[in-house]
Amino acid sequence: MATVRLVSDAEAEANPAVKAVFDDIRATRRTDFINNFWRGLANDPLTLRRTWESLKAVMTGDTALDPVVQEMIYIAVSTANGCTYCVHSHTAAARAKGMTDAQHAELMAIIGLAAQTNHLVTAMQLPVDAAFLVED
Amino acid sequence: MATVRLVSDAEAEANPAVKAVFDDIRATRRTDFINNFWRGLANDPLTLRRTWESLKAVMTGDTALDPVVQEMIYIAVSTANGCTYCVHSHTAAARAKGMTDAQHAELMAIIGLAAQTNHLVTAMQLPVDAAFLVED
Amino acid sequence: MATVRLVSDAEAEANPAVKAVFDDIRATRRTDFINNFWRGLANDPLTLRRTWESLKAVMTGDTALDPVVQEMIYIAVSTANGCTYCVHSHTAAARAKGMTDAQHAELMAIIGLAAQTNHLVTAMQLPVDAAFLVED
Amino acid sequence: MATVRLVSDAEAEANPAVKAVFDDIRATRRTDFINNFWRGLANDPLTLRRTWESLKAVMTGDTALDPVVQEMIYIAVSTANGCTYCVHSHTAAARAKGMTDAQHAELMAIIGLAAQTNHLVTAMQLPVDAAFLVED
Amino acid sequence: MATVRLVSDAEAEANPAVKAVFDDIRATRRTDFINNFWRGLANDPLTLRRTWESLKAVMTGDTALDPVVQEMIYIAVSTANGCTYCVHSHTAAARAKGMTDAQHAELMAIIGLAAQTNHLVTAMQLPVDAAFLVED
Amino acid sequence: MATVRLVSDAEAEANPAVKAVFDDIRATRRTDFINNFWRGLANDPLTLRRTWESLKAVMTGDTALDPVVQEMIYIAVSTANGCTYCVHSHTAAARAKGMTDAQHAELMAIIGLAAQTNHLVTAMQLPVDAAFLVED
Numbered sequence: 001m002a003t004v005r006l007v008s009d010a011e012a013e014a015n016p017a018v019k020a021v022f023d024d025i026r027a028t029r030r031t032d033f034i035n036n037f038w039r040g041l042a043n044d045p046l047t048l049r050r051t052w053e054s055l056k057a058v059m060t061g062d063t064a065l066d067p068v069v070q071e072m073i074y075i076a077v078s079t080a081n082g083c084t085y086c087v088h089s090h091t092a093a094a095r096a097k098g099m100t101d102a103q104h105a106e107l108m109a110i111i112g113l114a115a116q117t118n119h120l121v122t123a124m125q126l127p128v129d130a131a132f133l134v135e136d
Numbered sequence: 137m138a139t140v141r142l143v144s145d146a147e148a149e150a151n152p153a154v155k156a157v158f159d160d161i162r163a164t165r166r167t168d169f170i171n172n173f174w175r176g177l178a179n180d181p182l183t184l185r186r187t188w189e190s191l192k193a194v195m196t197g198d199t200a201l202d203p204v205v206q207e208m209i210y211i212a213v214s215t216a217n218g219c220t221y222c223v224h225s226h227t228a229a230a231r232a233k234g235m236t237d238a239q240h241a242e243l244m245a246i247i248g249l250a251a252q253t254n255h256l257v258t259a260m261q262l263p264v265d266a267a268f269l270v271e272d
Numbered sequence: 273m274a275t276v277r278l279v280s281d282a283e284a285e286a287n288p289a290v291k292a293v294f295d296d297i298r299a300t301r302r303t304d305f306i307n308n309f310w311r312g313l314a315n316d317p318l319t320l321r322r323t324w325e326s327l328k329a330v331m332t333g334d335t336a337l338d339p340v341v342q343e344m345i346y347i348a349v350s351t352a353n354g355c356t357y358c359v360h361s362h363t364a365a366a367r368a369k370g371m372t373d374a375q376h377a378e379l380m381a382i383i384g385l386a387a388q389t390n391h392l393v394t395a396m397q398l399p400v401d402a403a404f405l406v407e408d
Numbered sequence: 409m410a411t412v413r414l415v416s417d418a419e420a421e422a423n424p425a426v427k428a429v430f431d432d433i434r435a436t437r438r439t440d441f442i443n444n445f446w447r448g449l450a451n452d453p454l455t456l457r458r459t460w461e462s463l464k465a466v467m468t469g470d471t472a473l474d475p476v477v478q479e480m481i482y483i484a485v486s487t488a489n490g491c492t493y494c495v496h497s498h499t500a501a502a503r504a505k506g507m508t509d510a511q512h513a514e515l516m517a518i519i520g521l522a523a524q525t526n527h528l529v530t531a532m533q534l535p536v537d538a539a540f541l542v543e544d
Numbered sequence: 545m546a547t548v549r550l551v552s553d554a555e556a557e558a559n560p561a562v563k564a565v566f567d568d569i570r571a572t573r574r575t576d577f578i579n580n581f582w583r584g585l586a587n588d589p590l591t592l593r594r595t596w597e598s599l600k601a602v603m604t605g606d607t608a609l610d611p612v613v614q615e616m617i618y619i620a621v622s623t624a625n626g627c628t629y630c631v632h633s634h635t636a637a638a639r640a641k642g643m644t645d646a647q648h649a650e651l652m653a654i655i656g657l658a659a660q661t662n663h664l665v666t667a668m669q670l671p672v673d674a675a676f677l678v679e680d
Numbered sequence: 681m682a683t684v685r686l687v688s689d690a691e692a693e694a695n696p697a698v699k700a701v702f703d704d705i706r707a708t709r710r711t712d713f714i715n716n717f718w719r720g721l722a723n724d725p726l727t728l729r730r731t732w733e734s735l736k737a738v739m740t741g742d743t744a745l746d747p748v749v750q751e752m753i754y755i756a757v758s759t760a761n762g763c764t765y766c767v768h769s770h771t772a773a774a775r776a777k778g779m780t781d782a783q784h785a786e787l788m789a790i791i792g793l794a795a796q797t798n799h800l801v802t803a804m805q806l807p808v809d810a811a812f813l814v815e816d
Contacts, residue, residue, distance in 0.1 A: 001813055002261045003635040004648075033267065037253065040260040044649035050737060051253065051656070054730055058245045064238040069205050070246055076209045077250035077663070079531045080216030082354040082626040085257045085264050086250070087533055091275040092268040102200040104276075105316035108531045109194045110206055112323070112524040114213035114222070117173065117187065119349070119523035121221045123487045123516045124176040125138045125495055128221050131169065132228040133681055137405060139499040140512075180513035186326055187520070193322060213527070215667045218490040218762040223669055227683040240684075241724035244667045248731070251663035252656040255757070259623045259652045261631055269273060274533045305539065309525065312532040323525065330517045336510040341477050342518055345484045349522035351803045352488030354626040357529045357536050358522070359805055363547040364540040374472040376548075377588035380803045381466045382478055384595070384796040386485035386494070389445065389459065391621070391795035393493045395759045395788045396448040397410045397767055400493050403441065404500040409677060411771040412784075452785035458598055459792070465594060485799070490762040541545060546805045577811065581797065584804040595797065602789045608782040613749050614790055617756045621794035624760030629801045629808050630794070636812040646744040653738045654750055658757035658766070661717065661731065665765045668720040669682045672765050675713065676772040 007042035009034070017045035021052050028056060035089060067097045072107045079111050143178035145170070153181035157188050164192060171225060203233045208243050215247050279314035281306075289317035293324050300328060307361060339369045344379050351383050415450035417442075425453035429460050436464060443497060475505045480515050487519050551586035553578075561589035565596050572600060579633060611641045616651050623655050687722035689714070697725035701732050708736060715769060747777045752787050759791050 012018045012034075021042075022034055041048040059070055071094035078086035094104070148154045148170075157178075158170055177184040195206055207230035214222035230240070284290045284306075293314070294306055313320040331342055343366035350358035366376070420426045420442075429450075430442055449456040467478055479502035486494035502512070556562045556578075565586075566578055585592040603614055615638035622630035638648070692698045692714075701722075702714055721728040739750055751774035758766035774784070 001263050003632060004260050006262075035265045035267070036262045037257060040262050041256065043645070044653070046737070047256075047649060047653045047656070050734060051256070054249055054734065055253070057726070057730060058242070058249050064236070064242040065208075065246075069208070070242075072201075072205070072209060073212045073243060073246045074250045075531065076212040077216050077247055078254055079527055080213050081251065081254040081258075082530055083254040083257055084530075084533060085262050086254050087531060088264045088268040088275060100200070101315070105319060106194070106200040106206075107209060108528060109316070109319045110201075110209045111213055111531055112319070112528045113190055113194050114210045115217065115527035116520040116524035117191070118214055118217040118219040118222050119487055120177065120183075120187070120516060120520045121173060121219055122217075122490055122492075123483065123495060123519055124140050125492060126142075126172045126176050126221050127137050128224045129171045131171070132224040139496060179509070180517070182329070183513060183517045183520070186329060190322060190326065193318070211667065215663055218666055220666075220669060223667060224683060237723070241727060244664060245724070245727045247667055248660040248664045248727070252660035255623055255659035256652060256656045258626055258628075259619065259631060259655055261628060273535050276532050278534075307537045307539070308534045309529060312534050313528065319528075323528070326521055327525070330514070330521050336508070336514040337480075337518075341480070342514075344473075344477070344481060345515060345518045346522045347803065348481045348484040349488050349519055350526055351799055352485050353523065353526040353530075354802055355526040355529055356802075356805060357534050358526050359803060360536045360540040360547060372472070373587070377591060378466070378472040378478075379481060380800060381588070381591045382473075382481045383485055383803055384591070384800045385462055385466050386482045387489065387799035388792040388796035389463070390486055390489040390491040390494050391759055392449065392455075392459070392788060392792045393445060393491055394489075394762055394764075395755065395767060395791055396412050397764060398414075398444045398448050398493050399409050400496045401443045403443070404496040411768060451781070452789070454601070455785060455789045455792070458601060462594055462598065465590070545807050548804050550806075579809045579811070580806045581801060584806050585800065591800075595800070598793055599797070602786070602793050608780070608786040609752075609790075613752070614786075616745075616749070617752060617787060617790045618794045620753045620756040621760050621791055622798055624757045625795065625798040625802075627798040627801055629806050630798050632808045632812040644744070650738070650744040650750075651753060654745075654753045655757055657734055657738050658754045659761065661735070662758055662761040662763040662766050664721065664727075664731070665717060665763055666761075668684050670686075670716045670720050670765050671681050672768045673715045675715070676768040 002036075002040060004040050004043050006036055006039040008039070012042060015042075015045065018042045018048060021045070021048050024056075025052060028060060037085070037089065068094055068099050068103070071097060072099065072103070075107060076111050076114075080115070138172075138176060140176050140179050142172055142175040144175075148178060151178075151181065154178045154184060157181070157184050160192075161188060164196060173221070173225065204230055204235045204239070207233055208235065208239070211243060212247050212250075216251070274308075274312060276312050276315050278308055278311040280311070284314060287314075287317065290314045290320060293317070293320050296328075297324060300332060309357070309361065340366055340371045340375070343369055344371065344375070347379060348383050348386075352387070410444075410448060412448050412451050414444055414447040416447075420450060423450075423453065426450045426456060429453070429456050432464075433460060436468060445493070445497065476502055476507045476511070479505060480507065480511070483515060484519050484522075488523070546580075546584060548584050548587050550580055550583040552583070556586060559586075559589065562586045562592060565589070565592050568600075569596060572604060581629070581633065612638055612643045612647070615641060616643065616647070619651060620655050620658075624659070682716075682720060684720050684723050686716055686719040688719070692722060695722075695725065698722045698728060701725070701728050704736075705732060708740060717765070717769065748774055748779045748783070751777055752779065752783070755787060756791050756794075760795070 012022045026032055041051055071090050074090040078090055148158045162168055177187055207226050210226040214226055284294045298304055313323055343362050346362040350362055420430045434440055449459055479498050482498040486498055556566045570576055585595055615634050618634040622634055692702045706712055721731055751770050754770040758770055
């Protein structure tokens, strides 16, 4: 169904570069589950490693934002970019990290509102107020 | 420069429907400043009022999310939708509400990362893992 | 399959805030059918009500544009935003309101043409002709 | 400022393939004005001709939709695609063809509403109602 | 499942305008296979012919770019525009024309990287360096 | 004008993490010129380094695709994502690496054509032909 094959655990075992990333995903996330995103990327071990290391650097460890907030930002971008898989995976992740129904409802209300005002602004082609500009 | 005129304070004074919204914006935000978004919308008093009431309902009062988090989600959607004015206005708002440089940097890193994985997923057309689906 | 549950009629009956909106949708549209958009939104009665009231204010009553034209504009935006559900629901609505096959064909031709020239313009980064600017 | 040069009238005079299209634009539109879109495209006479012929076939002559409606659909797509130049040029065209302020205001309200519901639907990942599907 | 019917070979045989295009697609591509894009478009013979002639003019014959490069550019645009059908059809076409797994992997890496830097730039609202501007 | 400050060479000299990346950009590209993208990112040295290392890994060295092809793919994605800065910077880069006017013209024709067929497909909501699916 995808445009690439999904790499199985057996295939990952046979490829040290893939195995190393799958092992690190499992250790970092404390779960045996490897979702399809990584199985698709594993066709290209270099992009697999680079993408995982970026995601690990940004989303884990000593972050400036709460993990639930991080996932809500991820849902917001994924929704605006129209990525079905990403909306599903990051909504599941946000819930697993503690997002409440009230937070999810408010997230969706903000996404809808922002889309509305984004389009109104673009239709009006408004100049940016001087007060919003960073002095340089 | 815009596709509509920007309604001045003098014009707003002469139109009770516009004046009522401008007054409420000033009272709610505790500032005399009315930014161009509302001055453009004021050409259509009904959409002005409806949009302001939606924004006020979602973004102010007793919210489930912190005001800085709300603005960061707004920036995320506005960036993905490519709205120059909106990125400027909500970045200024987030800073005014206390967003730190570290939070802004992490917000941008997540936006960039999400865009990257959104596009990789779309290029691969991956099926959603069963584990992510809500039971119904 | 969705990221939220779909609220059933039995559940709506048990929640006065949801029931009031569902009743008004049925009365306004003169049909018993409540489509999934409202059943998903009903998880958040405030956003349900606010969204329905906006849609009712814009799309029904004494409008400046013909109902078929309104739905065709809705299809155009939904297509450009890549919303599968919305393209389906508003194409069905446009047909129910009298959109002919010839109008649908021309709508699609314009959407395709606009997308083409939008992308050509963006690739060329053209300055806006002075003749197109609103005097202010 | 653009990524291509804008072809002047003098240059167009010297290139028969460009001149033929510029002449036809002027004759069809009954104006001497050639806007920057065509001056940018004129760097590639084949794409210039193909694009003009498509636009002429879809937007002029014996059309199924009113010219103002055609331009409003064009504005809707251009807004959702974030094309500054296109929003300006087609808003000017719609006004020149008779779009009233009330129609413009309603167009913008529908664009904003559609963007909002598009994003809400994508965030909820709703299944399409069976009632909306075309039988085949 | 679609918003239009898919035109069958029997129906195409009965409509000379459709038959002429289907015949030319088969002759140009040296295959009997007509994919769903053309079967959907065939509801509107004029758009069918115009679209096929544009695609034939751009993508076949004496082109400036290699056919595999053309298809990779098509995949890139289709991915950024979130078109599931198009990503599938042009990935299949690129492979049929000789795209290697290494080229596909690098294409996806560039698409992901570009999306990331596109969003970072939009979030930062950077001014274009003077060095990048075309002199005019 | 941007939402972040642009880091000057003097400031970069004072920050070893930034200086190391700027030095590597200069060495890798054999030029003293550091464009605004890196000066904006330099507010966050970690994202600066991570982004540069990703770009260097994908776009330089022993690549599967020709450097001009890489830049054309980058232009295609940047156009579809509506990133003004990125369209300018990568068009300049493609020209610097040898993209001819004929290649640029064909690139733009393909981008326009793909946008057109992407939107037509989305408006028609076509099912993917079985022939395009990867067996798994």
